[in-house]
Amino acid sequence: MSSHDHEWDESAVRDLHAELVDLYGPVGASDAHGADSDADPGEGVRQLLTTILSQNVADTNTERAAERLFATYEDLAAIESAPLDELAETIRVAGLADTKAARIQRALAAIREETGGAYSLAFLDAMATDEAKAWLTDIKGVGPKTASVVLNFHFGKPTMAVDTHVERVSKRFGLVPESASNARAHDVLDAVIPDELTYPMHVLLIEHGRTHCAARTADCDNPVCERYCDCEWC
Structure with a gap:
């Protein structure tokens, strides 16, 4: 047939x-566990940033870029406040470095503003799937695939x-x-x-x-x- x-x-x-x-x-x-764990509320955010890095690039280069990103900066606040050209150079191996650096900083700013200062996506867990996807895709550069990776793999949303x-x-x-x-x-x-x-x-x-x-x-x-x-x- x-x-x-x-x-x-x-x-x-x-x-x-x-x-x-x-x-x-x-x-x-x-491995989705329903929400950011209490022990590490930034886990979902790091997955979002890694997924942004993965756009249009091979897995091996994504891993290298993510390792370098999280090793270079002390925390997520330091990534958001880093000079854009410095951040782009840090993730250069992922390709489209200038574009992805801007997307990463926009995503971190949106999360911080939504939570009142915390770098955590735990608030998405309480949202309906469509609402959570809409919140993520409102961030310029975060498309439906990137949003779906985070929502399905991290939060177990369908x-x-x-x-x-x-x-x-x-x-x-x-x-x-x-x-x-x-x-x-x-x-x-x-x-x-x-x-x-x-x-x-x-x-x-x-x-x-x-x-x-x-x-x-x-x-x-x-x-x-x-x-x-x-x-x-x-």
């Missing part, structure tokens, strides 16, 4: 999840982070219209994927994109592609 013949509702998504689990194995629970793999596979399977923007893809997947499957489906769709459903010369010789995909290689 091609994706164009497939009606996607909650039951169909559960079937797809089961078939992906058959192919790749079950996904463990997310919002799908749509990276290039998730978007490509979702469109090939017909979960998301081919013409949909990345922002629209977030909305469509959040609407159709059951809340408790948001994190495992994120992991499994990425695995499928990396293992079989590559951007070019896809390997469609697997049961999931045979049932759901109608890309040019199927």
Whole structure:
């Protein structure tokens, strides 16, 4: 059955999840714990900054930039108040350094202003998912993917982070219209994927994109592609 013949509702998504689990194995629970811990209220903020660093760059360079950022500055206040050119040089390995430095400082300022001086995102935990996403994406440079990473991975909220793999596979399977923007893809997947499957489906769709459903010369010789995909290689 091609994706164009497939009606996607909650039951169909559960079937797809089961078939992906058959192919790749079950996904463990997310490390999300519901809110910033009392011991380290800045943990969620650091995840947000790391996710900003990760925009359009390889994981290894993200890790190097994050390590350098948090080793260079004593605390989050020092990052916010650092000279912009100095901060950009610190995170240069992440690419788009000037842009990302400005985004990081805007994010820290927004958080500090919201909390009355604290660098903590714990207030997002009490918000509805849509409200929390809207608060984050109001920060210039924080898009739906960055917001969804923080909300799903750190707070356990049911919002799908749509990276290039998730978007490509979702469109090939017909979960998301081919013409949909990345922002629209977030909305469509959040609407159709059951809340408790948001994190495992994120992991499994990425695995499928990396293992079989590559951007070019896809390997469609697997049961999931045979049932759901109608890309040019199927």
